[in-house]
Amino acid sequence: MTTTDEPRHRSALDDVARWLDDRLRLAEGSRRYWRKAFPAHWSFLIGEVALFSLVVLLFTGTFLAFFYVPDTRLVVYDGPYVPLQGQEISAAFDSTLRLSFEVRGGLVMRQIHHWAALVFVAAITVHMLRVFFTGAFRRPRELNWVIGVLLLLLAFGAGFTGYSLPDDLLSGTGLRIGYSVLLGIPFVGPLIGFIGLGGEYPGTDVLGRLHILHVMLLPAGLIGLVTAHLVILVRQKHTQKPSRKATNDNVVGEPLFPHQTLTSLALFAFTIAVLALLGGLFEINPVWLYGPYEPFQVFAPAQPDWYMGWLEGMLRLWPNWEFTVLGLTIPSTFLPGVILPGLIFTVVGAWPWIDARWITKDHDEHHLLQRPRDVPLRTGIGVGGLVFLLSIFIAGGNDVLASNTSTGLQTITAILRVATIAVPFLIGWIAYRMARGLKENELAVTAADPTRTEPASGPPR
Amino acid sequence: MTAAAPRPTPGRRRTRRALAIATGLVLAVALVNVLFGGGLATAQEDTGEAADDGLLQRGAQIFGAQCALCHGENGRGLPVDGPDGGPPLIGVGPASVDFMIRTGRMPLDNANERMRHREQQMSDQDRRAVVAYVTSLAPGEGPGIPDIDGWEEADLSRGLELFTTHCAACHGPTAAGIAVGQRDISSNLDIATPLEIAEAIRSGPGVMPAFNDEILPEDDVEAIVAWVRDLRERDSPGGLALGRSGPVSEGFIAWALGLGLLMIVMYLLGEKADEDGDDHGRA
Numbered sequence: 001m002t003t004t005d006e007p008r009h010r011s012a013l014d015d016v017a018r019w020l021d022d023r024l025r026l027a028e029g030s031r032r033y034w035r036k037a038f039p040a041h042w043s044f045l046i047g048e049v050a051l052f053s054l055v056v057l058l059f060t061g062t063f064l065a066f067f068y069v070p071d072t073r074l075v076v077y078d079g080p081y082v083p084l085q086g087q088e089i090s091a092a093f094d095s096t097l098r099l100s101f102e103v104r105g106g107l108v109m110r111q112i113h114h115w116a117a118l119v120f121v122a123a124i125t126v127h128m129l130r131v132f133f134t135g136a137f138r139r140p141r142e143l144n145w146v147i148g149v150l151l152l153l154l155a156f157g158a159g160f161t162g163y164s165l166p167d168d169l170l171s172g173t174g175l176r177i178g179y180s181v182l183l184g185i186p187f188v189g190p191l192i193g194f195i196g197l198g199g200e201y202p203g204t205d206v207l208g209r210l211h212i213l214h215v216m217l218l219p220a221g222l223i224g225l226v227t228a229h230l231v232i233l234v235r236q237k238h239t240q241k242p243s244r245k246a247t248n249d250n251v252v253g254e255p256l257f258p259h260q261t262l263t264s265l266a267l268f269a270f271t272i273a274v275l276a277l278l279g280g281l282f283e284i285n286p287v288w289l290y291g292p293y294e295p296f297q298v299f300a301p302a303q304p305d306w307y308m309g310w311l312e313g314m315l316r317l318w319p320n321w322e323f324t325v326l327g328l329t330i331p332s333t334f335l336p337g338v339i340l341p342g343l344i345f346t347v348v349g350a351w352p353w354i355d356a357r358w359i360t361k362d363h364d365e366h367h368l369l370q371r372p373r374d375v376p377l378r379t380g381i382g383v384g385g386l387v388f389l390l391s392i393f394i395a396g397g398n399d400v401l402a403s404n405t406s407t408g409l410q411t412i413t414a415i416l417r418v419a420t421i422a423v424p425f426l427i428g429w430i431a432y433r434m435a436r437g438l439k440e441n442e443l444a445v446t447a448a449d450p451t452r453t454e455p456a457s458g459p460p461r
Numbered sequence: 462m463t464a465a466a467p468r469p470t471p472g473r474r475r476t477r478r479a480l481a482i483a484t485g486l487v488l489a490v491a492l493v494n495v496l497f498g499g500g501l502a503t504a505q506e507d508t509g510e511a512a513d514d515g516l517l518q519r520g521a522q523i524f525g526a527q528c529a530l531c532h533g534e535n536g537r538g539l540p541v542d543g544p545d546g547g548p549p550l551i552g553v554g555p556a557s558v559d560f561m562i563r564t565g566r567m568p569l570d571n572a573n574e575r576m577r578h579r580e581q582q583m584s585d586q587d588r589r590a591v592v593a594y595v596t597s598l599a600p601g602e603g604p605g606i607p608d609i610d611g612w613e614e615a616d617l618s619r620g621l622e623l624f625t626t627h628c629a630a631c632h633g634p635t636a637a638g639i640a641v642g643q644r645d646i647s648s649n650l651d652i653a654t655p656l657e658i659a660e661a662i663r664s665g666p667g668v669m670p671a672f673n674d675e676i677l678p679e680d681d682v683e684a685i686v687a688w689v690r691d692l693r694e695r696d697s698p699g700g701l702a703l704g705r706s707g708p709v710s711e712g713f714i715a716w717a718l719g720l721g722l723l724m725i726v727m728y729l730l731g732e733k734a735d736e737d738g739d740d741h742g743r744a
């Protein structure tokens with residue numbers, strides 16, 4: 001570290017900083033922020049990876065938007081990809097092929113964009129799990145949790161709309177599944193469908209609508225909510241892991257500048273590097289192999305991107321039940337495609353209140369994190385829920401599973417149905433017992449030897 | 462001078478010898494013709510018929526030993542009962558029999574198990590024999606072994622289109638193979654040879670429908686073969702294509718490699734920072 005009496009080397013950057021500071025008095029107000037402490041534990045960096053992937057998505061997405069044409073009108077393909085030459089394909093698919101084969105760097109941008117989308121949602125998920133299992137959502141951070149759940153929904157939306165844009169066989173199929181779920185919503189479904197497609201299925205405007213959503217509304221929503229998320233974070237400061245130094249009344253960690261800034265910059269660089277590595281080395285969504293979407297093509301099981309897998313799995317597991325309520329036929333996609341996901345998101349969104357009311361019965365402010373063992377019931381429910389999502393996620397690939405294990409599709413589906421109901425309870429219960437065991441053990445040890453540090457959660461304040 | 466006995470002049474003698482040689486040659490050719498020429502022709506016919514008979518006999522023999530257990534006497538079929546039994550083969554056509562043996566699906570070990578692609582279980586000669594035998598049970602019926610000599614020049618674009626319309630629903634858009642119904646799994650077409658692809662199209666193994674030449678004329682079959690081969694052989698411009706099972710393998714890579722690597726980075730960055738944490742009062 002440089003000390004103040006060392007002769008300072010004045011760079012151009014210093015001059016600029018000085019000039020700005022003379023006029024805007026930045027240093028005064030920002031000194032406090034520069035010294036703002038960041039907790040050092042690595043799990044606090046996952047949120048940043050999500051943030052940086054989003055930045056990569058915005059940049060690569062903007063590049064793609066220069067070339068993509070959201071138009072279903074048919075054109076004759078005359079590009080360099082031989083197997084499609086002379087075929088009539090939509091202008092959208094044509095522009096995606098042009099991006100892939102003719103635009104310099106286009107393919108690698110498409111691939112980075114798609115890999116970044118997958119890693120983005122994965123990072124958010126792990127971030128959310130970190131927050132959940134450490135109780136970081138407790139008062140006063142309920143608001144940030146709710147904003148987080150909204151961010152997750154927007155990310156799903158962005159992924160789904162983006163996946164549908166290239167207008168290839170797979171994306172068209174995903175779109176059709178989404179559309180049929182939408183139509184199944186009583187009363188409003190057909191109306192929304194009509195507006196979305198600009199007419200009867202398959203519609204002419206659908207790509208235009210999706211495009212606006214994907215490149216304008218959803219990114220704007222994401223940017224806005226992430227900003228709110230981070231502003232709230234700065235106001236409330238981080239939670240931290242309890243330790244000898246860290247208590248509920250202080251923040252222990254790295255000062256924002258230079259330590260945390262360097263860490264974050266390094267992480268940003270690594271995030272870009274990993275995404276570029278994936279985009280440059282691994283093929284993703286080779287739409288030219290899938291061929292163009294044909295609206296009335298029966299194209300059986302198509303997998304969506306992973307983060308949609310659990311929705312797809314729910315549709316596949318749900319029995320083909322239709323019933324009539326008040327003269328209205330409720331199609332079999334309505335419950336698994338709309339009601340259940342809605343229910344899941346509601347419970348997740350309301351979790352901070354559910355947790356305080358029924359699980360910890362604790363409405364106080366907390367700035368210290370818990371370990372999963374400190375609240376066995378929450379941990380058990382969380383693990384059970386995770387296993388549930390995992391098994392319906394697996395069901396989303398039941399055909400791939402069946403073909404890889406050489407087992408019949410119906411057998412696999414039957415096994416998964418039972419597993420989806422039974423296994424989450426079982427594993428959740430095991431997790432609960434384990435957490436309790438660990439906690440009791442620890443209490444016993446502390447009681448026997450008072451010099452040991454007290455259990456991490458400490459007495460509730 | 463009158464008595465000049467005709468003494469052969471050297472010239473005449475030469476002529477006579479030439480004649481003799483010529484006659485001899487003619488005779489020889491005639492003899493060869495008679496003995497061997499016609500004989501060759503006859504021999505050809507004979508061995509042809511004999512071989513056909515031999516082939517059929519051999520075919521019948523192999524069929525009796527390896528297939529009749531399930532497909533019954535003369536391919537009349539037997540109800541599936543325990544590990545034995547199978548459908549009648551009368552009139553299934555050469556394409557089906559040839560395909561089933563070529564891809565090692567037949568002879569099946571157990572009638573209750575799924576057919577699967579494996580090494581051919583007999584010699585090429587034996588296969589031809591069994592095909593000939595089963596064909597002779599109902600000559601001229603069922604699809605013949607398709608001729609796909611022109612597939613290398615076929616129209617890829619048409620092939621892609623046809624594959625999408627007729628095959629992708631069951632085999633997946635990249636022909637990686639997926640599950641179809643209960644006990645059936647469509648094949649990964651990477652392992653199929655051009656002839657096997659064409660035979661499968663014509664004969665429809667298992668639950669796969671058979672496509673006759675009204676639905677798919679010869680040109681179309683060749684185009685599909687060309688596209689399926691192209692799918693396997695075309696370089697992937699986007700980099701490594703792992704398994705081509707689409708979003709499933711992509712999701713796996715995103716988690717394992719993408720987030721996995723970043724987790725390691727986070728862990729290292731975080732750990733390092735942990736060592737010199739400072740205490741700051743909560744404002």
Ligand code: HEM
Pocket residue numbers: 054057058059060061062063064065066068095096099110113114117120121155156158159161162163164165166214215219222284285
């Ligand atoms: C400013 C923000 C964004 C812009 C301008 C943008 C733009 C685009 C464009 C033009 C395409 C079509 C490219 C093509 O396939 O030819 C696309 C595809 C896609 N986008 Fe975005 N995008 C943005 C943000 C996002 C976000 C936040 C996500 C994910 C959560 C996302 C996920 C996807 C996906 C999965 C595809 C399909 C990629 C493929 O074709 O393989 N995008 N995006």
Ligand code: HEM
Pocket residue numbers: 043044045046047048050051054124127128131136137141144145146147148149151152226229233237238239240
């Ligand atoms: C676009 C997606 C998201 C981004 C970019 C993002 C970013 C961040 C960052 C950088 C932090 C501070 C560092 C950290 O604690 O990891 C943070 C904290 C937090 N995030 Fe997120 N987040 C996102 C989504 C979510 C989601 C889906 C949830 C939960 C449902 C969530 C809940 C929280 C909470 C409660 C905190 C405060 C945690 C604490 O102080 O310990 N966030 N977020």
